[in-house]
Amino acid sequence: MKLIVAVSKPFRLEDVREAVTAVGVQGLMVSEVKGYGRQSGHTEIYRGAEHVVNFVPKVKLVLVVPDAAAAPVIEALHASARTGKIGDGKNFVLPVEEAVRVRTGESGSEAL
Amino acid sequence: MRLLHKLTWAGAALLAAWPGFAQEAGTAVEVSEAAAEALPTMDKGDVAWMIMATILVLLMIVPGLALFYGGLVRAKNMLSVLMQCFVITCVMMILWVVYGYSLALNGGGALDPYIGGFSRLFLSGITTESMAATFSDGVVIPEYIFICFQMTFACITPALIVGGFAERMKFSAVILFCILWSTFVYMPIAHMVWYADGLLFQMGALDFAGGTVVHINAGIAALVGCIVLGPRIGYPREAMPPHSLVMTTIGAGLLWVGWFGFNAGSNLEANGGTTLAVINTFVATAGATLGWLAVEWSGKGHPSLLGAVSGAVAGLVAVTPAAGLVGPMGAIVLGALAGVVCYVFCSSVKHAFGYDDSLDVFGIHGVGGILGSIGTGILVSPALGGVGVDGYAMGHQVWVQAVAVLIAIVWCGVVSFVLYKVVDMLVGLRAAPETEREGLDLAEHGERAYVL
Numbered sequence: 001m002k003l004i005v006a007v008s009k010p011f012r013l014e015d016v017r018e019a020v021t022a023v024g025v026q027g028l029m030v031s032e033v034k035g036y037g038r039q040s041g042h043t044e045i046y047r048g049a050e051h052v053v054n055f056v057p058k059v060k061l062v063l064v065v066p067d068a069a070a071a072p073v074i075e076a077l078h079a080s081a082r083t084g085k086i087g088d089g090k091n092f093v094l095p096v097e098e099a100v101r102v103r104t105g106e107s108g109s110e111a112l
Numbered sequence: 113m114r115l116l117h118k119l120t121w122a123g124a125a126l127l128a129a130w131p132g133f134a135q136e137a138g139t140a141v142e143v144s145e146a147a148a149e150a151l152p153t154m155d156k157g158d159v160a161w162m163i164m165a166t167i168l169v170l171l172m173i174v175p176g177l178a179l180f181y182g183g184l185v186r187a188k189n190m191l192s193v194l195m196q197c198f199v200i201t202c203v204m205m206i207l208w209v210v211y212g213y214s215l216a217l218n219g220g221g222a223l224d225p226y227i228g229g230f231s232r233l234f235l236s237g238i239t240t241e242s243m244a245a246t247f248s249d250g251v252v253i254p255e256y257i258f259i260c261f262q263m264t265f266a267c268i269t270p271a272l273i274v275g276g277f278a279e280r281m282k283f284s285a286v287i288l289f290c291i292l293w294s295t296f297v298y299m300p301i302a303h304m305v306w307y308a309d310g311l312l313f314q315m316g317a318l319d320f321a322g323g324t325v326v327h328i329n330a331g332i333a334a335l336v337g338c339i340v341l342g343p344r345i346g347y348p349r350e351a352m353p354p355h356s357l358v359m360t361t362i363g364a365g366l367l368w369v370g371w372f373g374f375n376a377g378s379n380l381e382a383n384g385g386t387t388l389a390v391i392n393t394f395v396a397t398a399g400a401t402l403g404w405l406a407v408e409w410s411g412k413g414h415p416s417l418l419g420a421v422s423g424a425v426a427g428l429v430a431v432t433p434a435a436g437l438v439g440p441m442g443a444i445v446l447g448a449l450a451g452v453v454c455y456v457f458c459s460s461v462k463h464a465f466g467y468d469d470s471l472d473v474f475g476i477h478g479v480g481g482i483l484g485s486i487g488t489g490i491l492v493s494p495a496l497g498g499v500g501v502d503g504y505a506m507g508h509q510v511w512v513q514a515v516a517v518l519i520a521i522v523w524c525g526v527v528s529f530v531l532y533k534v535v536d537m538l539v540g541l542r543a544a545p546e547t548e549r550e551g552l553d554l555a556e557h558g559e560r561a562y563v564l
Contacts, residue, residue, distance in 0.1 A: 045412050047422055048459020051351035
Protein backbone atom coordinates (compact mmCIF):
# COMPACT_ATOMS: atom_id res chain seq x y z
CA MET A 1 0.00 0.00 0.00
CA LYS A 2 1.08 3.56 -0.64
CA LEU A 3 0.21 6.75 1.17
CA ILE A 4 -0.06 9.68 -1.18
CA VAL A 5 0.19 13.22 0.14
CA ALA A 6 -0.86 15.73 -2.49
CA VAL A 7 -0.66 19.49 -2.11
CA SER A 8 -2.75 21.48 -4.53
CA LYS A 9 -4.35 24.80 -5.26
CA PRO A 10 -7.67 25.04 -3.39
CA PHE A 11 -9.73 25.79 -6.49
CA ARG A 12 -8.58 22.53 -8.14
CA LEU A 13 -9.96 20.40 -5.30
CA GLU A 14 -13.21 19.35 -6.92
CA ASP A 15 -11.51 18.42 -10.21
CA VAL A 16 -8.91 16.43 -8.31
CA ARG A 17 -11.56 14.58 -6.35
CA GLU A 18 -13.41 13.63 -9.51
CA ALA A 19 -10.23 12.51 -11.24
CA VAL A 20 -9.06 10.19 -8.45
CA THR A 21 -12.56 8.83 -7.97
CA ALA A 22 -12.58 7.96 -11.67
CA VAL A 23 -9.48 5.78 -11.22
CA GLY A 24 -11.00 3.90 -8.29
CA VAL A 25 -10.13 5.82 -5.13
CA GLN A 26 -12.95 5.33 -2.61
CA GLY A 27 -11.98 7.80 0.05
CA LEU A 28 -9.59 10.55 0.87
CA MET A 29 -8.86 13.12 3.54
CA VAL A 30 -8.47 16.81 2.83
CA SER A 31 -7.30 19.67 4.98
CA GLU A 32 -6.76 23.37 4.41
CA VAL A 33 -3.11 24.21 4.89
CA LYS A 34 -0.77 27.12 4.29
CA GLY A 35 2.68 26.85 2.83
CA TYR A 36 5.10 27.87 0.19
CA GLY A 37 7.43 26.33 -2.35
CA ARG A 38 9.20 28.05 -5.18
CA GLN A 39 6.16 30.27 -5.54
CA SER A 40 7.22 31.75 -2.18
CA GLY A 41 3.99 33.55 -1.42
CA HIS A 42 2.23 36.57 -2.82
CA THR A 43 2.01 40.29 -2.14
CA GLU A 44 -0.92 41.96 -0.41
CA ILE A 45 -1.36 45.72 -0.36
CA TYR A 46 -3.11 47.54 2.49
CA ARG A 47 -3.40 51.32 2.17
CA GLY A 48 -0.43 51.31 -0.16
CA ALA A 49 1.77 49.27 2.18
CA GLU A 50 2.92 46.04 0.58
CA HIS A 51 3.14 42.92 2.68
CA VAL A 52 4.72 39.75 1.33
CA VAL A 53 2.62 36.85 2.53
CA ASN A 54 4.87 33.79 2.43
CA PHE A 55 2.34 31.21 3.44
CA VAL A 56 -0.37 30.89 0.87
CA PRO A 57 -3.52 28.79 1.23
CA LYS A 58 -3.37 25.27 -0.21
CA VAL A 59 -5.29 22.05 0.21
CA LYS A 60 -3.56 18.89 1.35
CA LEU A 61 -5.03 15.55 0.30
CA VAL A 62 -4.06 12.33 1.99
CA LEU A 63 -5.06 9.02 0.42
CA VAL A 64 -3.96 5.43 0.82
CA VAL A 65 -4.15 3.09 -2.18
CA PRO A 66 -3.03 -0.45 -3.07
CA ASP A 67 0.46 -0.59 -4.59
CA ALA A 68 -0.85 -1.23 -8.06
CA ALA A 69 -3.16 1.79 -7.91
CA ALA A 70 -0.43 4.26 -6.97
CA ALA A 71 0.75 5.01 -10.49
CA PRO A 72 -2.68 5.72 -12.03
CA VAL A 73 -3.67 7.81 -9.02
CA ILE A 74 -0.52 9.89 -9.29
CA GLU A 75 -1.23 10.28 -12.98
CA ALA A 76 -4.81 11.38 -12.24
CA LEU A 77 -3.60 13.85 -9.60
CA HIS A 78 -1.07 15.28 -11.99
CA ALA A 79 -3.56 15.69 -14.79
CA SER A 80 -6.31 17.23 -12.67
CA ALA A 81 -4.32 19.53 -10.40
CA ARG A 82 -2.07 20.99 -13.02
CA THR A 83 -2.65 24.51 -14.30
CA GLY A 84 0.86 25.01 -15.66
CA LYS A 85 1.41 28.06 -13.48
CA ILE A 86 3.76 28.26 -10.50
CA GLY A 87 2.17 27.01 -7.27
CA ASP A 88 0.48 23.89 -8.64
CA GLY A 89 1.74 21.87 -5.68
CA LYS A 90 3.57 18.58 -5.14
CA ASN A 91 2.74 14.92 -4.64
CA PHE A 92 4.58 12.62 -2.23
CA VAL A 93 4.35 8.85 -2.12
CA LEU A 94 5.21 6.86 1.00
CA PRO A 95 5.03 3.15 1.83
CA VAL A 96 2.33 2.08 4.31
CA GLU A 97 2.86 -0.84 6.68
CA GLU A 98 -0.67 -1.57 7.73
CA ALA A 99 -4.27 -0.41 7.44
CA VAL A 100 -7.23 -1.46 9.60
CA ARG A 101 -10.93 -0.78 9.05
CA VAL A 102 -12.29 0.01 12.49
CA ARG A 103 -15.86 -1.25 11.94
CA THR A 104 -14.97 -4.74 10.70
CA GLY A 105 -11.39 -5.28 11.75
CA GLU A 106 -10.32 -5.99 8.15
CA SER A 107 -6.67 -5.24 7.49
CA GLY A 108 -4.30 -4.57 4.60
CA SER A 109 -5.66 -3.72 1.17
CA GLU A 110 -9.05 -5.12 2.24
CA ALA A 111 -9.40 -2.20 4.62
CA LEU A 112 -8.95 0.48 1.99
CA MET B 113 -22.35 73.76 14.76
CA ARG B 114 -21.08 77.28 14.29
CA LEU B 115 -22.53 77.99 17.67
CA LEU B 116 -23.65 81.53 17.99
CA HIS B 117 -24.87 82.20 21.44
CA LYS B 118 -27.22 80.56 23.77
CA LEU B 119 -30.31 82.41 24.61
CA THR B 120 -30.46 83.32 28.20
CA TRP B 121 -33.96 83.55 29.35
CA ALA B 122 -34.99 86.07 31.88
CA GLY B 123 -37.23 83.51 33.44
CA ALA B 124 -39.67 80.79 32.83
CA ALA B 125 -42.50 83.29 33.11
CA LEU B 126 -41.83 84.56 29.62
CA LEU B 127 -41.99 81.06 28.22
CA ALA B 128 -45.09 80.16 30.09
CA ALA B 129 -46.73 83.30 28.87
CA TRP B 130 -45.96 82.47 25.25
CA PRO B 131 -48.34 79.94 23.79
CA GLY B 132 -45.78 78.50 21.38
CA PHE B 133 -44.09 76.69 24.23
CA ALA B 134 -47.21 75.34 25.78
CA GLN B 135 -46.80 72.35 23.51
CA GLU B 136 -50.45 71.58 23.28
CA ALA B 137 -50.63 69.47 20.21
CA GLY B 138 -53.54 70.22 17.99
CA THR B 139 -54.18 73.60 19.49
CA ALA B 140 -54.14 76.18 16.77
CA VAL B 141 -52.31 79.20 18.06
CA GLU B 142 -52.63 82.42 16.20
CA VAL B 143 -49.51 84.46 16.61
CA SER B 144 -49.43 87.81 14.90
CA GLU B 145 -46.44 88.46 12.65
CA ALA B 146 -45.15 91.14 14.91
CA ALA B 147 -45.25 88.79 17.86
CA ALA B 148 -43.55 86.02 15.88
CA GLU B 149 -40.66 88.31 15.11
CA ALA B 150 -40.33 89.43 18.64
CA LEU B 151 -40.32 85.98 20.19
CA PRO B 152 -37.97 83.15 19.30
CA THR B 153 -39.70 80.25 17.60
CA MET B 154 -39.19 76.57 18.18
CA ASP B 155 -40.15 74.47 15.18
CA LYS B 156 -41.14 70.86 15.75
CA GLY B 157 -39.58 69.96 12.41
CA ASP B 158 -36.23 71.27 13.60
CA VAL B 159 -36.54 69.43 16.87
CA ALA B 160 -37.43 66.14 15.18
CA TRP B 161 -34.52 66.49 12.79
CA MET B 162 -32.06 67.27 15.56
CA ILE B 163 -33.14 64.22 17.56
CA MET B 164 -32.62 62.12 14.44
CA ALA B 165 -29.27 63.73 13.67
CA THR B 166 -28.05 63.17 17.22
CA ILE B 167 -28.91 59.49 17.09
CA LEU B 168 -27.20 59.22 13.70
CA VAL B 169 -23.96 60.49 15.23
CA LEU B 170 -24.23 57.78 17.89
CA LEU B 171 -24.60 55.28 15.03
CA MET B 172 -21.31 56.58 13.67
CA ILE B 173 -19.51 55.51 16.84
CA VAL B 174 -21.28 52.34 17.86
CA PRO B 175 -21.17 50.36 15.80
CA GLY B 176 -19.82 52.41 12.83
CA LEU B 177 -16.40 53.51 14.00
CA ALA B 178 -16.02 50.48 16.25
CA LEU B 179 -16.49 48.08 13.32
CA PHE B 180 -14.43 50.20 10.94
CA TYR B 181 -11.51 50.06 13.37
CA GLY B 182 -12.25 46.54 14.57
CA GLY B 183 -11.95 45.03 11.12
CA LEU B 184 -8.58 46.70 10.64
CA VAL B 185 -6.86 45.10 13.62
CA ARG B 186 -5.78 41.51 14.02
CA ALA B 187 -8.42 39.06 15.19
CA LYS B 188 -6.80 38.81 18.64
CA ASN B 189 -7.47 42.51 19.30
CA MET B 190 -10.92 42.84 17.76
CA LEU B 191 -12.82 43.08 21.04
CA SER B 192 -10.37 45.51 22.59
CA VAL B 193 -11.12 48.04 19.88
CA LEU B 194 -14.89 47.54 20.04
CA MET B 195 -14.70 47.79 23.81
CA GLN B 196 -12.62 50.97 23.79
CA CYS B 197 -15.00 52.72 21.38
CA PHE B 198 -18.05 51.62 23.32
CA VAL B 199 -16.80 52.48 26.81
CA ILE B 200 -15.19 55.77 25.81
CA THR B 201 -18.58 56.79 24.42
CA CYS B 202 -20.31 55.99 27.70
CA VAL B 203 -17.68 57.74 29.83
CA MET B 204 -17.80 60.86 27.66
CA MET B 205 -21.58 61.04 27.94
CA ILE B 206 -21.37 61.20 31.71
CA LEU B 207 -18.47 63.65 31.58
CA TRP B 208 -20.37 65.88 29.18
CA VAL B 209 -23.44 66.31 31.34
CA VAL B 210 -21.45 66.63 34.55
CA TYR B 211 -19.06 69.37 33.44
CA GLY B 212 -18.17 69.04 29.74
CA TYR B 213 -21.07 71.02 28.34
CA SER B 214 -20.56 73.70 30.94
CA LEU B 215 -16.86 74.05 30.15
CA ALA B 216 -17.09 73.75 26.40
CA LEU B 217 -20.13 75.71 25.35
CA ASN B 218 -20.92 78.21 28.08
CA GLY B 219 -19.51 81.50 29.27
CA GLY B 220 -16.28 81.36 31.24
CA GLY B 221 -15.64 84.77 32.75
CA ALA B 222 -12.04 85.95 32.42
CA LEU B 223 -10.95 82.85 30.53
CA ASP B 224 -13.83 83.05 28.09
CA PRO B 225 -11.71 83.07 24.90
CA TYR B 226 -10.27 79.69 25.93
CA ILE B 227 -12.69 77.80 28.12
CA GLY B 228 -16.14 78.06 29.62
CA GLY B 229 -17.06 78.06 33.27
CA PHE B 230 -18.99 75.97 35.72
CA SER B 231 -22.35 77.69 35.37
CA ARG B 232 -23.95 74.56 33.87
CA LEU B 233 -22.31 72.00 36.15
CA PHE B 234 -24.59 68.94 36.29
CA LEU B 235 -26.70 70.80 33.69
CA SER B 236 -27.78 73.13 36.43
CA GLY B 237 -30.70 75.35 35.57
CA ILE B 238 -31.59 73.59 32.33
CA THR B 239 -35.19 72.53 31.87
CA THR B 240 -37.40 71.43 29.03
CA GLU B 241 -38.17 75.11 28.57
CA SER B 242 -34.51 76.05 28.01
CA MET B 243 -33.72 76.95 24.43
CA ALA B 244 -30.53 77.24 22.39
CA ALA B 245 -30.07 79.57 19.45
CA THR B 246 -29.65 78.33 15.88
CA PHE B 247 -28.23 80.17 12.90
CA SER B 248 -31.50 81.80 11.99
CA ASP B 249 -32.49 84.83 14.00
CA GLY B 250 -35.39 84.03 16.23
CA VAL B 251 -35.29 80.26 15.69
CA VAL B 252 -34.43 78.12 18.68
CA ILE B 253 -34.21 74.45 19.57
CA PRO B 254 -34.57 72.89 23.01
CA GLU B 255 -31.30 73.05 24.89
CA TYR B 256 -31.54 69.38 25.84
CA ILE B 257 -31.24 68.25 22.24
CA PHE B 258 -28.48 70.76 21.65
CA ILE B 259 -26.60 69.29 24.62
CA CYS B 260 -27.12 65.76 23.34
CA PHE B 261 -26.03 66.61 19.81
CA GLN B 262 -22.85 68.19 21.12
CA MET B 263 -22.39 65.26 23.47
CA THR B 264 -22.13 62.81 20.60
CA PHE B 265 -19.29 64.91 19.15
CA ALA B 266 -17.50 64.81 22.49
CA CYS B 267 -17.95 61.02 22.42
CA ILE B 268 -16.68 60.31 18.94
CA THR B 269 -13.56 62.47 19.11
CA PRO B 270 -11.65 60.48 21.76
CA ALA B 271 -12.95 57.26 20.21
CA LEU B 272 -11.25 58.27 16.96
CA ILE B 273 -7.88 58.46 18.74
CA VAL B 274 -8.09 54.75 19.59
CA GLY B 275 -6.92 53.90 16.07
CA GLY B 276 -3.54 55.51 16.70
CA PHE B 277 -2.54 53.34 19.63
CA ALA B 278 -4.64 50.30 18.82
CA GLU B 279 -3.45 46.82 19.72
CA ARG B 280 -1.02 47.87 22.45
CA MET B 281 -2.48 50.25 25.04
CA LYS B 282 -3.86 49.15 28.37
CA PHE B 283 -7.61 49.54 28.74
CA SER B 284 -7.27 51.45 32.01
CA ALA B 285 -4.80 53.82 30.40
CA VAL B 286 -7.10 54.35 27.40
CA ILE B 287 -9.99 55.38 29.62
CA LEU B 288 -7.91 57.59 31.91
CA PHE B 289 -6.22 59.28 28.96
CA CYS B 290 -9.54 59.96 27.25
CA ILE B 291 -11.01 61.55 30.38
CA LEU B 292 -8.02 63.86 30.74
CA TRP B 293 -7.77 64.54 27.02
CA SER B 294 -11.42 65.44 26.72
CA THR B 295 -11.08 67.84 29.65
CA PHE B 296 -7.85 69.54 28.67
CA VAL B 297 -7.91 69.35 24.88
CA TYR B 298 -11.39 68.73 23.49
CA MET B 299 -13.34 71.09 25.72
CA PRO B 300 -11.03 74.10 25.32
CA ILE B 301 -10.72 73.65 21.55
CA ALA B 302 -14.48 73.17 21.16
CA HIS B 303 -14.97 76.34 23.21
CA MET B 304 -12.44 78.30 21.18
CA VAL B 305 -13.94 77.25 17.85
CA TRP B 306 -17.66 77.03 18.49
CA TYR B 307 -18.50 79.33 21.35
CA ALA B 308 -19.37 82.88 20.33
CA ASP B 309 -16.73 84.38 22.62
CA GLY B 310 -14.11 81.76 21.77
CA LEU B 311 -10.73 82.82 20.45
CA LEU B 312 -10.97 81.13 17.04
CA PHE B 313 -14.65 81.94 16.61
CA GLN B 314 -13.85 85.59 17.20
CA MET B 315 -11.07 85.40 14.63
CA GLY B 316 -13.64 84.28 12.09
CA ALA B 317 -12.37 80.72 11.66
CA LEU B 318 -14.89 78.54 9.82
CA ASP B 319 -15.53 75.03 11.06
CA PHE B 320 -18.99 73.93 10.07
CA ALA B 321 -19.17 70.51 11.69
CA GLY B 322 -15.89 69.94 13.46
CA GLY B 323 -12.94 69.61 11.08
CA THR B 324 -10.67 71.24 13.62
CA VAL B 325 -12.40 70.33 16.84
CA VAL B 326 -12.99 66.68 16.00
CA HIS B 327 -10.70 65.51 13.24
CA ILE B 328 -7.51 67.55 13.48
CA ASN B 329 -7.73 67.22 17.24
CA ALA B 330 -8.11 63.43 17.14
CA GLY B 331 -5.53 63.05 14.38
CA ILE B 332 -2.86 64.95 16.28
CA ALA B 333 -3.60 63.17 19.55
CA ALA B 334 -3.29 59.83 17.74
CA LEU B 335 -0.01 60.83 16.12
CA VAL B 336 1.45 61.92 19.44
CA GLY B 337 0.10 58.75 21.04
CA CYS B 338 1.60 56.34 18.56
CA ILE B 339 4.97 58.06 18.87
CA VAL B 340 4.92 58.13 22.68
CA LEU B 341 3.80 54.50 22.91
CA GLY B 342 6.14 53.27 20.21
CA PRO B 343 5.30 50.77 17.51
CA ARG B 344 3.54 47.48 18.07
CA ILE B 345 5.82 44.52 18.70
CA GLY B 346 6.96 43.27 15.32
CA TYR B 347 6.09 46.44 13.40
CA PRO B 348 6.95 46.89 10.55
CA ARG B 349 8.80 43.60 10.01
CA GLU B 350 5.73 41.47 10.59
CA ALA B 351 2.74 41.86 8.33
CA MET B 352 -0.31 42.98 10.32
CA PRO B 353 -3.09 42.83 7.76
CA PRO B 354 -6.67 43.75 8.67
CA HIS B 355 -8.50 40.69 9.97
CA SER B 356 -11.85 41.50 8.38
CA LEU B 357 -12.31 44.05 5.65
CA VAL B 358 -15.95 43.01 5.62
CA MET B 359 -16.40 44.47 9.12
CA THR B 360 -14.43 47.52 8.08
CA THR B 361 -16.71 48.07 5.11
CA ILE B 362 -19.83 47.69 7.25
CA GLY B 363 -18.31 50.20 9.65
CA ALA B 364 -17.43 52.63 6.88
CA GLY B 365 -20.96 52.41 5.52
CA LEU B 366 -22.43 53.15 8.92
CA LEU B 367 -19.99 56.03 9.33
CA TRP B 368 -21.14 57.52 6.04
CA VAL B 369 -24.81 57.22 6.96
CA GLY B 370 -24.20 58.58 10.45
CA TRP B 371 -22.15 61.43 9.05
CA PHE B 372 -25.32 62.98 7.65
CA GLY B 373 -26.36 63.55 11.23
CA PHE B 374 -22.92 64.90 12.02
CA ASN B 375 -22.65 67.33 9.09
CA ALA B 376 -26.24 68.20 8.26
CA GLY B 377 -27.23 68.17 11.93
CA SER B 378 -24.60 70.82 12.55
CA ASN B 379 -26.90 73.28 10.86
CA LEU B 380 -29.13 72.90 13.94
CA GLU B 381 -32.25 73.35 11.82
CA ALA B 382 -33.96 71.54 8.98
CA ASN B 383 -33.79 74.02 6.12
CA GLY B 384 -32.08 74.76 2.81
CA GLY B 385 -28.65 75.08 4.38
CA THR B 386 -29.09 71.64 5.91
CA THR B 387 -29.75 70.13 2.51
CA LEU B 388 -26.56 71.70 1.18
CA ALA B 389 -24.67 69.83 3.90
CA VAL B 390 -26.54 66.67 2.88
CA ILE B 391 -25.61 66.85 -0.78
CA ASN B 392 -22.02 67.73 0.07
CA THR B 393 -21.79 64.73 2.39
CA PHE B 394 -22.83 62.55 -0.53
CA VAL B 395 -20.65 63.90 -3.30
CA ALA B 396 -17.47 64.79 -1.41
CA THR B 397 -17.35 61.21 -0.17
CA ALA B 398 -17.86 59.81 -3.64
CA GLY B 399 -15.17 62.11 -5.01
CA ALA B 400 -12.72 61.07 -2.32
CA THR B 401 -13.34 57.36 -2.86
CA LEU B 402 -12.67 57.74 -6.56
CA GLY B 403 -9.67 60.00 -5.94
CA TRP B 404 -8.03 57.49 -3.60
CA LEU B 405 -8.76 54.62 -5.98
CA ALA B 406 -7.39 56.49 -8.99
CA VAL B 407 -3.95 57.00 -7.46
CA GLU B 408 -3.90 53.58 -5.85
CA TRP B 409 -4.94 51.78 -9.03
CA SER B 410 -2.45 53.63 -11.18
CA GLY B 411 0.34 53.38 -8.61
CA LYS B 412 -0.02 49.87 -7.22
CA GLY B 413 -2.03 48.19 -9.92
CA HIS B 414 -4.94 47.19 -7.69
CA PRO B 415 -8.09 49.11 -6.82
CA SER B 416 -8.61 47.84 -3.26
CA LEU B 417 -11.74 47.77 -1.15
CA LEU B 418 -9.76 49.10 1.80
CA GLY B 419 -8.68 51.95 -0.48
CA ALA B 420 -12.27 52.68 -1.41
CA VAL B 421 -13.54 52.83 2.17
CA SER B 422 -10.47 54.71 3.43
CA GLY B 423 -10.98 57.25 0.67
CA ALA B 424 -14.62 57.58 1.67
CA VAL B 425 -13.70 58.36 5.27
CA ALA B 426 -11.02 60.82 4.12
CA GLY B 427 -13.65 62.61 2.06
CA LEU B 428 -16.11 62.68 4.94
CA VAL B 429 -13.43 64.17 7.16
CA ALA B 430 -12.45 66.81 4.61
CA VAL B 431 -16.02 67.90 3.96
CA THR B 432 -16.82 68.15 7.67
CA PRO B 433 -15.63 71.75 8.13
CA ALA B 434 -17.01 72.65 4.70
CA ALA B 435 -20.34 70.85 4.66
CA GLY B 436 -22.73 73.80 4.80
CA LEU B 437 -20.33 76.37 3.40
CA VAL B 438 -19.13 75.17 0.01
CA GLY B 439 -21.06 74.26 -3.12
CA PRO B 440 -21.48 70.66 -4.30
CA MET B 441 -18.85 71.03 -7.04
CA GLY B 442 -16.44 72.49 -4.52
CA ALA B 443 -17.18 69.55 -2.26
CA ILE B 444 -16.28 67.09 -5.02
CA VAL B 445 -12.96 68.86 -5.57
CA LEU B 446 -12.26 68.96 -1.83
CA GLY B 447 -13.13 65.27 -1.47
CA ALA B 448 -11.08 64.12 -4.45
CA LEU B 449 -8.10 66.08 -3.21
CA ALA B 450 -8.47 64.56 0.25
CA GLY B 451 -8.58 61.07 -1.26
CA VAL B 452 -5.33 61.64 -3.13
CA VAL B 453 -3.44 63.44 -0.36
CA CYS B 454 -4.50 61.02 2.39
CA TYR B 455 -3.49 58.08 0.19
CA VAL B 456 -0.02 59.52 -0.28
CA PHE B 457 0.21 60.15 3.45
CA CYS B 458 -0.85 56.68 4.52
CA SER B 459 1.13 54.84 1.88
CA SER B 460 4.37 56.83 1.72
CA VAL B 461 4.84 59.50 4.35
CA LYS B 462 4.01 57.24 7.30
CA HIS B 463 6.51 54.61 6.21
CA ALA B 464 9.17 57.21 5.52
CA PHE B 465 8.92 58.42 9.11
CA GLY B 466 8.42 54.95 10.55
CA TYR B 467 5.84 55.76 13.22
CA ASP B 468 3.12 53.17 13.82
CA ASP B 469 -0.17 55.05 13.53
CA SER B 470 -1.86 51.66 13.46
CA LEU B 471 -5.13 52.57 11.75
CA ASP B 472 -3.98 55.82 10.09
CA VAL B 473 -5.90 58.23 12.30
CA PHE B 474 -3.43 60.99 11.56
CA GLY B 475 -3.11 60.08 7.89
CA ILE B 476 -6.86 60.26 7.37
CA HIS B 477 -8.40 62.40 10.13
CA GLY B 478 -5.46 64.70 10.80
CA VAL B 479 -4.41 65.26 7.21
CA GLY B 480 -7.98 65.20 5.85
CA GLY B 481 -9.07 67.62 8.59
CA ILE B 482 -6.25 70.08 7.86
CA LEU B 483 -6.95 69.89 4.14
CA GLY B 484 -10.66 70.37 4.73
CA SER B 485 -10.18 73.32 7.06
CA ILE B 486 -7.85 75.18 4.70
CA GLY B 487 -9.93 74.16 1.69
CA THR B 488 -13.06 75.54 3.34
CA GLY B 489 -11.40 78.96 3.41
CA ILE B 490 -10.98 78.79 -0.36
CA LEU B 491 -14.12 77.00 -1.48
CA VAL B 492 -16.50 79.03 0.67
CA SER B 493 -15.91 81.78 -1.90
CA PRO B 494 -19.13 82.64 -3.75
CA ALA B 495 -17.05 82.77 -6.93
CA LEU B 496 -16.32 79.07 -6.45
CA GLY B 497 -19.88 78.13 -5.63
CA GLY B 498 -19.63 78.57 -1.86
CA VAL B 499 -22.12 80.38 0.32
CA GLY B 500 -19.69 83.13 1.28
CA VAL B 501 -19.35 84.88 4.63
CA ASP B 502 -19.64 88.52 5.54
CA GLY B 503 -16.69 90.54 4.34
CA TYR B 504 -15.10 87.54 2.64
CA ALA B 505 -11.61 87.83 1.20
CA MET B 506 -9.96 84.57 0.19
CA GLY B 507 -6.44 85.39 1.29
CA HIS B 508 -7.57 86.57 4.69
CA GLN B 509 -9.93 83.64 5.21
CA VAL B 510 -7.26 81.08 4.30
CA TRP B 511 -4.88 82.82 6.68
CA VAL B 512 -7.44 82.69 9.48
CA GLN B 513 -8.12 79.01 8.77
CA ALA B 514 -4.40 78.25 8.84
CA VAL B 515 -3.90 80.06 12.13
CA ALA B 516 -6.84 78.20 13.66
CA VAL B 517 -5.45 74.88 12.46
CA LEU B 518 -2.02 75.74 13.82
CA ILE B 519 -3.36 76.75 17.21
CA ALA B 520 -5.30 73.50 17.42
CA ILE B 521 -2.25 71.45 16.36
CA VAL B 522 0.06 73.09 18.88
CA TRP B 523 -2.43 73.02 21.75
CA CYS B 524 -3.47 69.46 21.10
CA GLY B 525 0.06 68.25 20.38
CA VAL B 526 1.64 69.69 23.50
CA VAL B 527 -1.17 68.93 25.92
CA SER B 528 -1.69 65.42 24.55
CA PHE B 529 2.01 64.69 24.99
CA VAL B 530 1.90 65.81 28.60
CA LEU B 531 -1.25 63.79 29.26
CA TYR B 532 0.23 60.60 27.79
CA LYS B 533 3.21 61.04 30.09
CA VAL B 534 0.98 61.65 33.09
CA VAL B 535 -1.07 58.54 32.36
CA ASP B 536 2.14 56.57 31.85
CA MET B 537 3.28 57.59 35.32
CA LEU B 538 -0.08 56.86 36.93
CA VAL B 539 -1.09 53.51 35.43
CA GLY B 540 1.38 52.76 32.61
CA LEU B 541 0.43 53.19 28.98
CA ARG B 542 1.50 49.98 27.37
CA ALA B 543 0.21 46.51 27.85
CA ALA B 544 2.84 43.99 28.92
CA PRO B 545 4.70 42.40 25.97
CA GLU B 546 3.17 38.98 26.65
CA THR B 547 -0.28 40.59 26.76
CA GLU B 548 0.37 42.27 23.44
CA ARG B 549 1.57 39.02 21.88
CA GLU B 550 -1.37 37.04 23.18
CA GLY B 551 -3.80 39.75 22.13
CA LEU B 552 -5.62 42.31 24.24
CA ASP B 553 -8.94 40.48 23.91
CA LEU B 554 -7.97 37.50 25.99
CA ALA B 555 -5.42 39.15 28.27
CA GLU B 556 -7.29 42.36 29.07
CA HIS B 557 -10.94 41.46 28.61
CA GLY B 558 -10.95 37.71 29.16
CA GLU B 559 -12.84 36.82 26.01
CA ARG B 560 -12.35 36.07 22.33
CA ALA B 561 -14.01 37.67 19.33
CA TYR B 562 -14.43 34.48 17.38
CA VAL B 563 -15.16 31.11 18.93
CA LEU B 564 -15.45 28.87 15.91
